[in-house]
Amino acid sequence: MTGGTVASQAGERTDGAKARRRVELRDFLMSRRARVSPAEAGLPEGGRRRTPGLRREEVAVLAGVGASWYQWLEQGRDISVSPQVLDSVARVLKLSGTERRHLYVLAGLNPPAPQAERDAEHMDEGLRRLIDTWMPYPAHIMDRYYNCLVYNDAAAMVLGMRPETTQNCILDFFTDPMYRSRSVSWARNAVTLVAQFRAACSEHPGDEGFQDLLARLHALGEEFTELWERQDIRPAGLVHKEIDHPLAGILHVESTALKVPARPDLTVVLHTPLPLADTAAKLEWLATPEARRGSMYRVAG
Incomplete structure (x- = not known):
């Protein structure tokens, strides 16, 4: 030919x-x-x-x-x-x-960026049902600025999500002593998280929300700034988290960040147990009344 x-x-x-x-x-x-x-x-x-x-x-x-x-x-x-x-x-x-x-x-033109369908019927309620149904595994929903909008009971029990934190996932990653004390993989995951955050910032140049959050992160000290200055870029995706829980011991979960086409301003983060350290059974136990009673007598962290 x-x-x-x-x-x-x-x-x-x-x-x-x-x-x-x-x-x-x-x-x-x-x-x-x-x-x-x-x-x-x-x-x-x-x-x-x-x-x-x-x-x-x-x-x-x-x-x-x-x-x-x-x-x-x-x-x-x-x-x-x-x-x-x-x-x-x-x-x-x-x-x-x-x-x-x-x-x-x-019409033959490049389509504009997706916008949130604010009038999508029951969308927010449906997403809430999604993360509740994900029990006994942790799940939460955050906006484009990493603000945590809602989380299920497993996220509170395992990841330590609670009202008294900043309710911003990347700020809490660096500042929440409970999460840091539990996260065995904290240093490794910090590199990934900052690289993913840089990628998100690059997609919204000049966005005041990202600029304000970036300034708050730099104000935390050298820990974040040193990682930021590496210039690493990574897409949001799968992250292996190793958690040392005060009641259940070592847990291995894989977090998956999912976008919802009708609400592109939101990200659903689902944590799936990995076949290590009997994690699935431990997460199921943590959702029982027995484990909940035990958590009341343990010091936070």
Whole structure:
């Protein structure tokens, strides 16, 4: 097969994909337009309509674009589009964050960063149920600034999460004496955590929340600063934690950081027992009334 033939076939595949995307763009816009009533768009009803939803001309006026241009967009013609115009169309058609990103893709543009779907029905309650169901294993949820929003009973029992800490996962990692006394793998995991935090900061340049947190971490002393100055970058992922619990002894767990597409501002951290030191059985025991009574008589840490 010659180079020209390969290039020709690649071009045909690209043209075919582009044609299918234009058809999907047409169908998508028509379906979204049909579900928005004139009243929802702030327009008078204007009598009976042959088809539901807004007319093309009405979408164009409300979005501040030419009627012909919007018609060409909905017809899937090869026209120039900008993010600003697509955002205007998305606003008129009341697209969700996921739908807006889909519109960008169909129009041939790079989609914007995911945004939290604040109106996702029962999302927060569902995430709370998720970490409660993870019992007897530790689980918690944090925001993009590492603030711990909620944790289950196992996270309190095993990791020492409690109201009197800063409730910020990276600050508590460096400052909570209870966690530090229990974490056998603290020094190794500190290298990973700081590298992951640097990666998170790099994804949000100029973000005041990250800058404020970074300043607080540097103020703790040289321990964090020395790790930060290594310039290490690592993605969030699996971390092996070795915990010396005052009641259960050595525990080996693997933490997994998970993103939820509908709430990209949140991270769910689940801890799974590793097949070492009978960890699963120990975690199950720590969730029993017997272990809870025993914890009341032990000195913190």
